[in-house]
Amino acid sequence: xxxxxxxxxxxxxxxxxxxDISKIEKIIDSIKNIEGVKILDLNVDPQHNRSVITxxxxxxxxxxxxxxxxxxxxxxxxxxxxxxxxPRFGATDVFPIIPITASMDDCIIASRNLGRLVGSELNIPVxxxxxxxxxxxxxxxxxxxxKNVQYEELKExxxxxxxxxxxxxxxxxxxxxxxxxxxxxxxxxxxxxxTDDIKIGRRIASALRGRDGGLNTLKTLAFYIEARKMVxxxxxxxxxxxxxxxxIFELLSIECRRYNVYPVESExxxxxxxxxxxxxxxxxxxxNITRDKILEYKIFT
Amino acid sequence: xxxxxxxxxxxxxxxxxxxDISKIEKIIDSIKNIEGVKILDLNVDPQHNRSVITxxxxxxxxxxxxxxxxxxxxxxxxxxxxxxxxPRFGATDVFPIIPITASMDDCIIASRNLGRLVGSELNIPVxxxxxxxxxxxxxxxxxxxxKNVQYEELKExxxxxxxxxxxxxxxxxxxxxxxxxxxxxxxxxxxxxxTDDIKIGRRIASALRGRDGGLNTLKTLAFYIEARKMVxxxxxxxxxxxxxxxxIFELLSIECRRYNVYPVESExxxxxxxxxxxxxxxxxxxxNITRDKILEYKIFT
Numbered sequence: 001x002x003x004x005x006x007x008x009x010x011x012x013x014x015x016x017x018x019x020d021i022s023k024i025e026k027i028i029d030s031i032k033n034i035e036g037v038k039i040l041d042l043n044v045d046p047q048h049n050r051s052v053i054t055x056x057x058x059x060x061x062x063x064x065x066x067x068x069x070x071x072x073x074x075x076x077x078x079x080x081x082x083x084x085x086x087p088r089f090g091a092t093d094v095f096p097i098i099p100i101t102a103s104m105d106d107c108i109i110a111s112r113n114l115g116r117l118v119g120s121e122l123n124i125p126v127x128x129x130x131x132x133x134x135x136x137x138x139x140x141x142x143x144x145x146x147k148n149v150q151y152e153e154l155k156e157x158x159x160x161x162x163x164x165x166x167x168x169x170x171x172x173x174x175x176x177x178x179x180x181x182x183x184x185x186x187x188x189x190x191x192x193x194x195t196d197d198i199k200i201g202r203r204i205a206s207a208l209r210g211r212d213g214g215l216n217t218l219k220t221l222a223f224y225i226e227a228r229k230m231v232x233x234x235x236x237x238x239x240x241x242x243x244x245x246x247x248i249f250e251l252l253s254i255e256c257r258r259y260n261v262y263p264v265e266s267e268x269x270x271x272x273x274x275x276x277x278x279x280x281x282x283x284x285x286x287x288n289i290t291r292d293k294i295l296e297y298k299i300f301t
Numbered sequence: 302x303x304x305x306x307x308x309x310x311x312x313x314x315x316x317x318x319x320x321d322i323s324k325i326e327k328i329i330d331s332i333k334n335i336e337g338v339k340i341l342d343l344n345v346d347p348q349h350n351r352s353v354i355t356x357x358x359x360x361x362x363x364x365x366x367x368x369x370x371x372x373x374x375x376x377x378x379x380x381x382x383x384x385x386x387x388p389r390f391g392a393t394d395v396f397p398i399i400p401i402t403a404s405m406d407d408c409i410i411a412s413r414n415l416g417r418l419v420g421s422e423l424n425i426p427v428x429x430x431x432x433x434x435x436x437x438x439x440x441x442x443x444x445x446x447x448k449n450v451q452y453e454e455l456k457e458x459x460x461x462x463x464x465x466x467x468x469x470x471x472x473x474x475x476x477x478x479x480x481x482x483x484x485x486x487x488x489x490x491x492x493x494x495x496t497d498d499i500k501i502g503r504r505i506a507s508a509l510r511g512r513d514g515g516l517n518t519l520k521t522l523a524f525y526i527e528a529r530k531m532v533x534x535x536x537x538x539x540x541x542x543x544x545x546x547x548x549i550f551e552l553l554s555i556e557c558r559r560y561n562v563y564p565v566e567s568e569x570x571x572x573x574x575x576x577x578x579x580x581x582x583x584x585x586x587x588x589n590i591t592r593d594k595i596l597e598y599k600i601f602t
Contacts, residue, residue, distance in 0.1 A: 268590050274598070277579065294578060
């Protein structure tokens with residue numbers, strides 16, 4: 001076990017390749033032999049032509065790991081040939097670093113040092129976002145990269161003040177640009193509702209969405225999922241310590257009643273911190289337990 | 302971290318001393334230097350004059366640890382001088398061994414080998430119970446040791462067929478007898494209800510109790526807790542995989558309504574396996590997650 005002294009970070013880099021597995025394997029191979037690196041999860045999405053690799057390591061290794069992955073991705077992925085639904089800037093599109101036993105400040109420092117080296121050694125433009133943003137407007141990822149500003153548009157925009165990179169050259173090669181930053185753990189959580197009417201889904205998504213006056217730190221979208229013939233409310237909880245999952249589920253249930261529909265099933269995409277699980281238990285059981293009451297946590301940490 | 306190959310067991314031995322901490326410390330010291338031993342929890346109860354030590358180790362060390370603790374307890378605790386509310390047989394009263402990454406069969410074999418050595422090397426009578434019972438009637442602890450059959454009564458009873466020990470001599474020294482066995486993890490869980498009427502508490506406890514037609518694998522008792530001026534429903538879940546905590550809480554809530562009372566707060570005594578937490582989450586969130594979705598579990602195991 002990584003003993004308690006070790007400062008562990010989690011990284012969930014997104015790469016603009018979701019169809020050619022062999023390229024993703026090469027990117028993973030590029031960090032396999034770095035001491036302490038542990039691959040936790042891999043999500044390959046052909047529809048979005050995008051892959052997400054989840055791994056952990058000691059903070060002293062994250063810069064080495066990041067440089068190695070970003071360099072490998074740049075050599076394998078040509079943005080001139082890339083297409084997919086999801087907005088994207090570059091071969092390595094986003095590189096989030098999340099504190100586990102390390103502090104957020106540790107992660108901010110490490111992410112900026114990684115950004116500096118990606119710019120100087122790999123000659124790739126870098127935008128720092130979230131907690132690591134060096135320009136206030138860049139704290140929110142959607143303000144940097146969105147449906148209307150992607151790799152193609154950035155070629156010109158990068159020469160403007162608004163889009164001057166935080167590190168690296170102000171021109172775009174075939175590897176595009178990388179968005180790097182430290183951020184809190186994020187929970188990706190979906191709830192299917194008993195309707196195929198996307199309009200109902202959009203209204204419920206809006207009722208829950210922080211931006212529209214719903215739960216703060218909650219981002220929502222509604223999709224019609226052909227395979228299930230059902231509407232899915234797709235959510236990102238950007239601060240699970242403030243917005244507990246039970247609040248989301250109960251509020252969604254209440255909104256469903258307006259339309260005589262109900263939540264059918266919920267699913268977690270990727271991993272969830274144990275505290276988010278404990279919050280739900282404590283609410284429904286009227287208890288007040290902590291991680292120290294969980295057998296496996298006591299045994300393995 | 303104990304790597305996945307290591308077969309880990311948990312032990313929660315109960316000792317008949319809850320007032321003189323120094324004796325409990327000596328018992329803990331007797332296993333401190335055994336490789337892989339990790340003390341997880343200590344509960345010292347002066348009212349019952351009884352202590353519970355929770356620890357884990359590799360299964361290859363549990364016999365050494367058990368012998369060392371039982372020998373130390375026998376040298377420090379004189380049952381002739383012991384009194385307390387809780388039924389008890391000996392200095393080391395019960396020695397349960399619980400599978401963590403080891404199998405139940407592994408634990409049954411280890412517990413019987415421990416029992417044999419306690420009998421032959423320490424010359425203390427041993428009764429095997431639960432999964433390790435060598436006589437069917439001894440599977441249930443209450444059939445061996447109860448309010449009416451304790452250390453004092455056992456002095457005579459031990460000479461009868463019914464109470465012939467599974468290992469060791471059929472006479473009782475000042476260390477009494479030890480009850481040893483492998484059993485599944487048990488959850489000790491209490492719910493406080495909004496009344497000071499113990500009669501209501503007893504009725505609710507009975508409605509939930511497996512033996513009285515309630516939830517199978519659930520043992521319940523009602524106590525009036527002076528410090529809280531409230532009734533506490535005290536429960537042991539002997540098989541949490543069959544009897545989930547949400548079922549207990551919801552059924553208790555329904556029974557409370559008969560008397561216009563409600564559950565005020567619930568508390569966990571000792572530790573709980575992560576799967577019991579996940580069961581509750583999955584029920585209320587209509588999800589189907591497993592331990593592999595929990596970040597800390599993936600990182601530390």
